[in-house]
Amino acid sequence: MSTFKVSVQETSNDTIIKFEVNKFITNHQSFEFNNIDDAKPSPLAQQLFYLPFVKKVYISGNFIAVQRFDIVQWADVQEEVSEQIEAYLNDGGVVIIEDEAPKKVPVTVYAEATPNPAVMKFVANKKIVTSLFEFTSIDEAKLSPLASELFHFPFVKSVFIEENYVSITKYDVSEWQDITVEIREFIKYFIESGKEIVLAEAAEKLEKTTEQLDTNFDGLDDTSKEIINILEEYIKPAVASDGGNIQFISYDETSKNVSVLLQGACSGCPSSTFTLKNGIENMLKQMLPGKVEMVEAING
Secondary structure (H helix, E strand, C coil), X not given: CCCCCEEEEECCCCCEEEEEECCCCCCCCEEEECCCCCCCCCHHHHHHXXXXXXXXXXXXXXXXXXXXXXXXXXXXXXXXXXXXXXXXXXXXXXXXXXXXXXXXXXXXXXXXXXXXXXXXXXXXXXXXXXXXXXXXXXXXXXXXXXXXXXXXXXXXXXXXXXXXXEEEEECCCCCHHHHHHHXXXXXXXXXXXXXXXXXXXXXXXXXXXXXXXXXXXXXXXXXXHHXXXXXXXXXXXXXXCCCEEEEEEEEECCXXXXXXXXXXXXXXXXXXXXXXHHHHHXXXXXXXXXXXXXXXXXXX
16 A cells, blocks of 8 residues: 655745645645644644644645744744644545535536547536546446546546546547536546545556656756656646646657647647647657657647
8 A cells, every 4th residue: 555745835925835645635626724723624734743843734635834923033933834734644544534624615517628539528616636547448438437437428438537627528429518517527526525536546546646757857968858858848737728638758869759648628639630740740850950850749
């Protein structure tokens, strides 16, 4: 079983630090505690309030945010707090006592069309996964209870899940106007029920943990690293808004060819495949002169 790992993330408010966890620690709920008495539903928050500099604790999804009093600076104590939270979670410490927790906030999910007519994007008002996942068959979806159940709908061809949305590719047997409401309500109820979207070990088994991705990145040549950084900064944000993703596969130094994988709404889209391929190709040629000749776009 994979262990909890906590990383420190700064925020725009210098009195608040986020301690990000590599797995979800609440059932897609958020909690704010202002003092130790207020924190009775959360043994973790109560423990943090024993630290004299802790002013407020906010717990949500896969992170704990802590606001400090001015008696210390985060630079002096943040690593100690991070280690304390990590040790608490790995010792089986309780984050939220469900029976005492405040009533959970209802989940909202809305449907959003994508440039790919076969794909619809279903967006939730909260974070549902910490990595992106794509499943193209019910066999692949064993690591995702949500995807597994979605594949029981006869019109679902593939499922793409990222941060706060689910992109579904359908077969031509159904039209979106006939099935959108049914899928939206199903996803909404699934999240509200507190069920696991993907299994805790999914990211590790699919080599999607931060540590595994960093290790794979470090093993690449310099040009491949430059290509990935360009994709991350300039390409991925745009395609993510349309319910898709671009994943680097390989770079051949001899032929100067780049291979990328189109996922989610990008995969199989009659208009975007050519546009994306040429858009990426032109950008890489411009930003890496003499290093890139062609980009091969493969549908996921």
